[in-house]
Amino acid sequence: xxxxKLLLKPNEEVRILQxxxxxxxxxxxxxxGDIKSGEIAFVYSYKKSFIGKGFLNTSSKIFVRILSRQExxxxxxxxxxxxxxxxxxxxxxxxxxxxxRVLFGEADGIPGFIVDKYGDYLSxxxxxxxxxxxxEMLIDIxxxxxxxxxxxxxxxxSVRKKEGLELHKGVVYGEVPDKVLIQENQILLEVDIKxxxxxxxxxxxxDNHNALRPYVKNKxxxxxxxxxxxxxxxxxxxxxxxxxxxxxxxxxxxQIESNAKxxxxxxxxxxxxxxxxxxxxxxxxxxxxxxxxxxxxxxxKKKDDVQKAYQGxxxxxxxxxxxxxxxxxxxxxxxxxxxTPSLFLEMLMDAANDAHKxxxxxxxxxxxxxxxxxxxxxxxxxxxxxxxxIKS
Numbered sequence: 001x002x003x004x005k006l007l008l009k010p011n012e013e014v015r016i017l018q019x020x021x022x023x024x025x026x027x028x029x030x031x032x033g034d035i036k037s038g039e040i041a042f043v044y045s046y047k048k049s050f051i052g053k054g055f056l057n058t059s060s061k062i063f064v065r066i067l068s069r070q071e072x073x074x075x076x077x078x079x080x081x082x083x084x085x086x087x088x089x090x091x092x093x094x095x096x097x098x099x100x101r102v103l104f105g106e107a108d109g110i111p112g113f114i115v116d117k118y119g120d121y122l123s124x125x126x127x128x129x130x131x132x133x134x135x136e137m138l139i140d141i142x143x144x145x146x147x148x149x150x151x152x153x154x155x156x157x158s159v160r161k162k163e164g165l166e167l168h169k170g171v172v173y174g175e176v177p178d179k180v181l182i183q184e185n186q187i188l189l190e191v192d193i194k195x196x197x198x199x200x201x202x203x204x205x206x207d208n209h210n211a212l213r214p215y216v217k218n219k220x221x222x223x224x225x226x227x228x229x230x231x232x233x234x235x236x237x238x239x240x241x242x243x244x245x246x247x248x249x250x251x252x253x254x255q256i257e258s259n260a261k262x263x264x265x266x267x268x269x270x271x272x273x274x275x276x277x278x279x280x281x282x283x284x285x286x287x288x289x290x291x292x293x294x295x296x297x298x299x300x301k302k303k304d305d306v307q308k309a310y311q312g313x314x315x316x317x318x319x320x321x322x323x324x325x326x327x328x329x330x331x332x333x334x335x336x337x338x339x340t341p342s343l344f345l346e347m348l349m350d351a352a353n354d355a356h357k358x359x360x361x362x363x364x365x366x367x368x369x370x371x372x373x374x375x376x377x378x379x380x381x382x383x384x385x386x387x388x389x390i391k392s
Contacts, residue, residue, distance in 0.1 A: 002033040004041040004056060006064060013045040016052065016066065019376025021106045023054075023064040037164075038133045040067075040075055054111065055130025059164035065111035065128055080134075081141050083109045088145065091370050099182040099191075100370040101203050102146075107374040112163075115142065116199045118191050119182045120149040123199035124172070127155070129163050139173055150174035154199045169194070185210045187233050188262050190255065202230060205295065207368035208333070208385040209234040212291075215329050215387070216240040219290035222282075224275045224320070229256035229268075231293045231331070236265035240291075243268040246278050279319035290328045292320045298336040306338050313339065314351045321355040324390045329362070337382035344384050352390075360389040 012027040023043055035041075041056035041064050052066040053075070067075055087108040091100050103115040105127070112128025122142055126132050132155075139151060151173035160167055179190045184206050193200035209230045216235045223232035226245035233256075236243045245256050245268065256270035271278075275296070282288075294316055300309035317332055324330055334344050341364075352359040365385040366373065373381035 001036070004035055004039070005032040006041050006043045006056075007032070007048065008043065008045055008051070010046045013049070013051050015376070016043070019374060021052075021054070021066040021111050021374070021377060022062045023066070025058075025061055025063040028063060038129045042071070055128060057129045057163055059129070060162055062128075062162075065106070065130065067109070067111070077137055077141065080110065080138060081144070084115070084138075084141055085145055094369045096370055097183075099184060099201075099203060099206075101368075102370075104371050104380070106377055107372045107380045113138065114199065116203055117146070118180045118193055118200055121176055121180050121193060122146060122148045122151045123154055123193045124151060125154050125157065125199055126165075127157070127159055127163065129165060132163075132165055135172070143173060148174060150176035152176045152193045152200075154193070184230070185234065185237075187237055187259075189228065189230075189233070189259055190262065191228075192255075197227060202227060202295075204335075204367040204371045204383055205230055205333075205385070208331075208365050211363065211365060211385075211387070212293075212331070213238045215331070216291055219328075220244075220288075221291045221293065222246070222289040222323075223293045223295075224279070224316070225294065225296045226256055226270065227252050227295070229259050229270065231295060232256065232268060232270075233259055233263060233265065235291070235293075236260065236268045237263065241267065244289075245270040246273050246275055248272065248274050276316060276319070279316065279323065282323045283319070288323050288325045288328075290325050291331065292324050292328075293331040294320055295333045299334075300336040300338040303338055305336075306343075309336060309339060310343070310347055313344070314347050314354075317348060317351040318355045321352060321357045321359070321390050324357075326390075326392050328390055330359070330388045330390055331385065332388065333383065333385045335383050337379050339384070340378075341381075341384055344386070348386065348388065352388075356392075358391040360391070361386060362389055363387040 009029045042053045043051040050071045052069045054065045054067040087103045113131045114125040116123045153172045156167045156169040191200045217239045221235040221240045221243045223245045226247045232243045232245040253270045253272045260268045299312045367383035
């Protein structure tokens with residue numbers, strides 16, 4: 001079998017040389033050698049300069065996911081072992097211990113592969129054909145490095161269909177219980193690895209949860225789109241006077257109540273409600289809070305959603321600003337990479353103007369340090385967490 005070589009159209013190499021790890025099918029001028037999806041393809045510029053090599057998938061718009069920028073580097077088990085080991089060591093150096101993202105796909109050099117650690121268990125997600133073919137080898141590596149009690153696969157996301165892959169989830173090593181007890185910062189949390197959001201929890205927010213500390217002591221806190229209560233529980237831990245968590249999911253509300261009981265937080269209540277309506281109801285009742293937290297799901301899951309998402313984000317932020325006491329704080333998030341940092345800030349300014357408020361930016365935060373953003377790959381910088389002081 002001869003080596004598969006992809007030659008790009010003129011100037012299509014610029015984005016890839018700047019660090020982006022994907023080669024799209026419409027960027028290719030022609031292909032030389034044998035084509036086999038799931039195997040290594042070499043990528044060259046139009047002038048035949050080596051750009052990188054990675055797994056090929058002719059069924060996907062992402063034709064090649066770059067693994068190496070070194071032409072002679074061997075892509076074998078040792079290659080993946082070292083990438084995973086080094087990624088984990090970097091998390092340990094940053095102070096992560098119990099639960100964190102071990103490997104963040106493209107940003108850590110293995111496109112289409114996510115590994116999360118939840119105490120003694122691992123949760124993995126496979127988003128590309130090349131990784132799916134090598135799943136058993138990668139599981140062996142994870143067992144060698146972590147010696148987990150169990151590994152659960154959460155490859156149940158629709159993006160797999162774009163790779164020509166079926167959706168799948170289940171135990172792939174050892175045993176995994178229905179609920180896993182983890183420690184996030186100083187708080188105990190029950191995590192549902194099997195059916196919870198993402199791979200079980202929002203690990204990307206745990207540094208931002210902890211950032212509440214200076215803002216909430218002896219304050220009234222409203223945590224909207226609470227999910228399992230990450231922000232609200234941390235507010236309670238940092239001695240908020242009252243904490244109200246709101247989520248439209250009955251399951252989420254019960255999980256928040258369970259986690260509050262687990263941590264002996266008696267000042268926290270959880271309510272099942274639609275956040276958009278709840279914010280308006282608080283205005284009607286003239287009920288105000290010192291701190292309001294907004295952590296909604298992604299309103300823009302594709303580029304075409306941006307305009308509608310802008311209005312959705314603006315609406316909740318505008319309504320939240322109206323129920324914040326003078327000189328109180330708004331902690332507001334967006335997890336959609338299509339809602340760029342500049343667009344998110346523009347929306348907040350727009351919302352503040354319409355709410356007749358003055359907004360001071362105190363902090364601009366992104367996803368946790370265990371979710372590094374790869375420069376040159378906008379997709380890897382997706383989470384914004386902005387803390388505003390709201391004045392009349």
